[in-house]
Amino acid sequence: xxxxxxxxxxxxxxxxxxxxxxxxxxxxxxxxxxxxxxxxxxxxxxxxxxxxxxxxxxxxxxxxxxxxxxxxxxxxxxxxxxxxxxxxxxxxxxxxxxxxxxxxxxxxxxxxxxxxxxxxxxxxxxxxxxxxxxxxxxxxxxxxxxxxxxxxxxxxxxxxxxxxxxxxxxxxxxxxxxxxxxxxxxxxxxxxxxxxx
Amino acid sequence: xxxxxxxxxxxxxxxxxxxxxxxxxxxxxxxxxxxxxxxxxxxxxxxxxxxxxxxxxxxxxxxxxxxxxxxxxxxxxxxxxxxxxxxxxxxxxxxxxxxxxxxxxxxxxxxxxxxxxxxxxxxxxxxxxxxxxxxxxxxxxxxxxxxxxxxxxxxxxxxxxxxxxxxxxxxxxxxxxxxxxxxxxxxxxxxxxxxxxxxxxxxxxxxxxxxxxxxxxxxxxxxxxxxxxxxxxxxxxxxxxxxxxxxxxxxxxxxxxxxxxxxxxx
Numbered sequence: 001x002x003x004x005x006x007x008x009x010x011x012x013x014x015x016x017x018x019x020x021x022x023x024x025x026x027x028x029x030x031x032x033x034x035x036x037x038x039x040x041x042x043x044x045x046x047x048x049x050x051x052x053x054x055x056x057x058x059x060x061x062x063x064x065x066x067x068x069x070x071x072x073x074x075x076x077x078x079x080x081x082x083x084x085x086x087x088x089x090x091x092x093x094x095x096x097x098x099x100x101x102x103x104x105x106x107x108x109x110x111x112x113x114x115x116x117x118x119x120x121x122x123x124x125x126x127x128x129x130x131x132x133x134x135x136x137x138x139x140x141x142x143x144x145x146x147x148x149x150x151x152x153x154x155x156x157x158x159x160x161x162x163x164x165x166x167x168x169x170x171x172x173x174x175x176x177x178x179x180x181x182x183x184x185x186x187x188x189x190x191x192x193x194x195x196x197x
Numbered sequence: 198x199x200x201x202x203x204x205x206x207x208x209x210x211x212x213x214x215x216x217x218x219x220x221x222x223x224x225x226x227x228x229x230x231x232x233x234x235x236x237x238x239x240x241x242x243x244x245x246x247x248x249x250x251x252x253x254x255x256x257x258x259x260x261x262x263x264x265x266x267x268x269x270x271x272x273x274x275x276x277x278x279x280x281x282x283x284x285x286x287x288x289x290x291x292x293x294x295x296x297x298x299x300x301x302x303x304x305x306x307x308x309x310x311x312x313x314x315x316x317x318x319x320x321x322x323x324x325x326x327x328x329x330x331x332x333x334x335x336x337x338x339x340x341x342x343x344x345x346x347x348x349x350x351x352x353x354x355x356x357x358x359x360x361x362x363x364x365x366x367x368x369x370x371x372x373x374x375x376x377x378x379x380x381x382x383x384x385x386x387x388x389x390x391x392x393x394x395x396x397x398x399x400x401x402x403x404x405x406x407x408x409x410x411x412x413x414x415x416x417x418x419x420x421x422x423x424x425x426x427x428x429x430x431x432x433x434x435x436x437x438x439x440x441x442x443x444x445x446x447x448x449x450x451x452x453x454x455x456x457x458x459x460x461x462x463x
Binding site: 034091094095110112 | 348358
């Protein structure tokens, strides 16, 4: 009904099936058992169960987390977080910046060297990709990375990892990276091809 | 009076933030503007040396924010130009001696008196950086044509944008046009392609900078220094004048060749 797990440096509270009152008691139970552990951690609300809640009920649950010394990491409003979020970004991602999407990530701009972009699903860069891209971060090996100008430092798909060859020729054709069951493959993008999906 | 508060920053150390602050500030004062240079590199102050004012400092920025002295007492007057002042950093304290909030209040005080407030930012992205950008409205990022400097500039631009600076501008410092032309060094276009921000100016590598720093006389006061001329252009652009950006091309006009013959030009 209510699960708490650590994903990267966030605590994700997963809402299963249940009513508001069920969630409330479950949350208070969990928080009271291990007060110190939760203090100071960043909290994300996720899961299908959120769809059944009204936004002020979600806000109440977030307030409880705040009162226990936790930080709410939801950048968007609670109502929007009901569904898996595709993220559209209209700017350049610069060195040292990290971007995360719970769905597909689409960037209208460049991803600079040593910037990091992570998505649960596919990553599409309508610009130059020079940073680190991690598609399928929760384990979806069918995720792809696409860029108009494809010269990333690293590509990660689910648990697989690949880095740019040292003598990489900077490509100016749209390319796509996908996992073929053994390796991460990078190839010129062909709309007719079915990349492992 | 509308004041401009400009922070000069870079991320990486040693790319010429302090030299740039001193020269732009002096050039603005030469144009008759009322300018204060604010050194926020607490613990590692340098701007006073570059300006040649190190022996005149009595009070510093930490004294001001702690009310140990009045603001007027800490403002050190420049020895050459009317209307140019330095508010020095403390040398014996650390960055945490001042908070971003205190810095904002201080700059608001300075705004009452000065047209231009140039904030010399320390290297790094920690509290010193946060202090330096706290009260500023505009940001100038200094980068040299090296991959490490450009990456740090990119990082800094990202942090500036996240802090609400809409259009940070770029100064490329220490460009060696001959090396860039040979392809041995990044050229202006390479850097702009990576950073994609507006160029404010290009300053060529110039040995005279070493001499001027040692003497405590900013290069803009020298009539033949190439870097000095470039900084004068930057200052004019800051005041809104439409001045062409120096691109590293040698001007070999007859006058220039004649000047070289009589050893007026370096």
